[in-house]
Amino acid sequence: MTDYAGAVALARAWAAERSQPRAVAAANTHVVTLARYRREFCEALEQFDVLLPDGMPLIWCMNRRCAAALRDRVYGPTFMLRCLEATQGEFSHFLLGGTEELLEVLTKILRGKFPRLAIAGTYAPPFGTWTPDEDARIIEKIASSRAEFVWIGLGCPKQELWIARHKANLPAAVYAGVGAAFAFHAGRVRQAPMWMQNAGLEWLFRLSAEPRRLWKRYVVFNTLFLFYLMKDGLRGR
Secondary structure (H helix, E strand, O other), X not given: OOOHHHHHHHHXXXXXXXXXXXXXXXXXXXXXXXXXXXXXXXXXXXXXXXXXXXXXXXXXHHHHHHOOOOOOXXXXXXXXXXXXXXXXXXXEEEEEEOOHHHHHHHHHHHHHHOOOOEEEEEEOOOOOOOOHHHHHHHHHHHHHHOOOEEEEEOOXXXXXXXXXXXXXXXXXXXXXXXXXXXXHHOOOOOOOOHHHHHOOOHHHXXXXXXXXXXXXXXXXHHHHHHHHHHHHHHHOO
């Protein structure tokens, strides 16, 4: 989908249909570069039903190379809020990721913003690699909640790999990997000012805020993105 209205409408249609699990990923330069760098991640993304164009540098490249004529990105955290607003009183939601304390704060804030919002369940999974029993526990919690939307804030690439790996066994619902959206909406992590987001500098804001955790994502993969871009340009791709 190329704009928020279209993406939200598609997600609502899938939730109403509820015939199978549907997967949504927000694709920025880190995501597309990682997909090219790591075959396993590329294969995981191939199982997603839609990739949202999240990230202004990616939008500029798509407009220049593919004549996409995109006006704005579809930012994962904003997509989440717009879906919650559009579906309150109609569908229910499940939140997977973060800590119990963060989910408690997030639930309270979201219900304050959207009074008719139905949050059918939340779950803060353990950190680290999950056992098959833990995967089964998570799927059972989602199934018992009967939620039509499942928001997954595990970070990239863990959330995308988990959705793809288990998609065949997931209950019918809309599954969206939204990365740091939980921390943003709970007020735990500051978002970049709008002017930096519009200028494609959100990565610089986040890197300066969490350099030890995010240096590889932004320094290494931004460099790789530019390398692949120039390489493809030379090849006329």
